[in-house]
Amino acid sequence: MDQDPNPERGDVAAIVLAAGKGTRFRSDVAKVLHRTAGRSLVGHVLEALRPLGLGQVIVVVGHQREDVEAEVAAVGVPGSVTVVQGEQRGTGHAVQVALPALREGIDRVVIVPGDTPLLTAATLGSLLDAAEGGVAAMLTAVLDDPTGYGRVLRDGHGAVDRIVEHRDATEDERSVGEINAGMYLVARGPLEDALSRIDDRNVQGELYVTDVVQILTGDGQRVAAVVADETHVAGVNDRWQLAAAGAVLRDRHLAHLAAEVGVTIDDPASTHVDVSVRVDRDARLLPGTILEGSTVVGERAVVGPNSHLTDTEVGPDATVHSTRADGAAIGRGASVGPFTHLRAGTRLGADTKAGAFVETKNADVADGAKVPHLAYVGDATVGAGANIACGVITVNYDGRTKSHTTIGAGAFVGCDVSLIAPVTVGADAYVAAGSVVTDDVPDGALAIARSRQITKEGWVGER
Structure with missing residues (x-):
């Protein structure tokens, strides 16, 4: 199967965002607990993290916290713990809640959503490698139709200049097909500093982790961008997407069984x-x-x-x-x-x-x-x-x-x-x-x- 080629990174922690309800599922079950191809959504994400050999995996829980905590324990990735986001005030707030749980010796933090079951260890490994020697990196994808997604605008050296939301983008910016995949790697110190400076002055009144990228680039820090296969970073927001993700996962597994x-x-x-x-x-x-x-x-x-x-x-x-x-x-x-x-x-x-x-x-x-x-x-x-x-x-x-x-x-x-x-x-x-x-x-x-x-x-x- 798809594996990360460099499986020992004890100085890196992962923060998995798994506190949301998932209203579009129209379900009494928390979004990340819905299952496809034999695992829960958060279980697939944790299994993608397992081969990386990270020093710590922090799962941010909220909605149906006891059930999600039990699922995290059942998956059993070494070094995994949970923290509670009592009030869901956005992705940036979720990372803020997780920061106090970071162990000593953790120098870098990878941030991933808990609803991306198609994520692979190799894709995450490319993100970790891209940030070597730098402050931050993020995963992007290029879509034929990026409508509704935040666009990634690069500078003349190929690094991230800024992320602009679709509703705020100009016509020229909307013509860019590269979008933000919502997965980041940031050095611990700069992450803590940037998170202390984000605010909720936006339409939703929430704290967004994307603002960390804006702050880092505004401070002159280089944020590398790694283009991933769009199927590897796709999120699951409803039951139809859940079924589609399951089909991809089963096809991957059958191909592995046949070829390898x-x-x-x-x-x-x-x-x-x-x-x-x-x-x-x-x-x-x-x-x-x-x-x-x-x-x-x-x-x-x-x-x-x-x-x-x-x-x-x-x-x-x-x-x-x-x-x-x-x-x-x-x-x-x-x-x-x-x-x-x-x-x-x-x-x-x-x-x-x-x-x-x-x-x-x-x-x-x-x-x-x-x-x-x-x-x-x-x-x-x-x-x-x-x-x-x-x-x-x-x-x-x-x-x-x-x-x-x-x-x-x-x-x-x-x-x-x-x-x-x-x-x-x-x-x-x-x-x-x-x-x-x-x-x-x-x-x-x-x-x-x-x-x-x-x-x-x-x-x-x-x-």
Whole structure:
């Protein structure tokens, strides 16, 4: 994946602006907590910062602060802390709130929005490199249609002269396509000084971090500008932009898997893989595949078509066809599907089979065991080499409590059997088709739990 080539910068801190509500999302959830491609918006930003090896990451929180703080902790970037912006008075005010939390030894500060999920470590690395030996640098982008964005005007030496907002720009200035991306790197001392001099004399009555650039250039300080790919610095302000960002992130990840790992993806347009998912060499993803969360797909495994796996491990050489799995583990060489549902706690061993219309839950199925079709195995242990025939049900719930079923190694459970838990079927035991088993079956025994057939000759004609 896209990585920063110089990953140790302990004298640099990042300030992530993540206090806003995001009214255009029309949501009860804070903007930066909305998720796409497997992570929250702020989670994507933090993961872009992780490879940089920064000395500190300060996340400014406000709206739904407890939830955002929990998300920052869950992402777990080293050196990350949160500070509270109780009253949101603009980006400049957010940075002011963060300054007292800076540690000793921090000499430079990078400022990034918390709603830019397409940001990459390499893009941030170029910003950090551009400021080497200078006071400040900022990221810009060149747009075909920059309407509404602040324009970046450069001096004769290529440095930033000033930033002018669209509404304040002249016609000539509006013809400039380079816009402010809202990401900055500033030396700590000059940043603290400039922030002490900004004011809220503007239409919104807020303190803007862009004014820091104006102050620095007004003082004769050089501010370098680095042109970034516009897709890397794009913010997300509503749900449509969230969906668009997710598509870009998934495309990046699929391209990485295909080009750098060696994964075959038959139809990228219909294959959705979260950026948090690992897929190993020579695996194949068929159309309609959705892989989410912490899912791992092993070498040479085939997933799809039409399979949806969340937080699921697929072992090498396994096949998973038309399956929904959540919190499951599928062993090496296992065969799953079609139309199979593996619920949380399912553990399929090596060379197992969970076939058509099989549902499992909290089930440990040992190596070589087979549940070929039309069965429910819940709260159960199935021994190695056992065979669970068509229509078998482990009856694990009596209306009040869940109970466990144990099926021994090499056992055979015939068609249309109900095993009333708690119950044990011993190793190499047989259960006759149509049985309702309420008592344990010893090793090597045959259990028949059904009434004798009664045939009444001529019954139909008599009626």
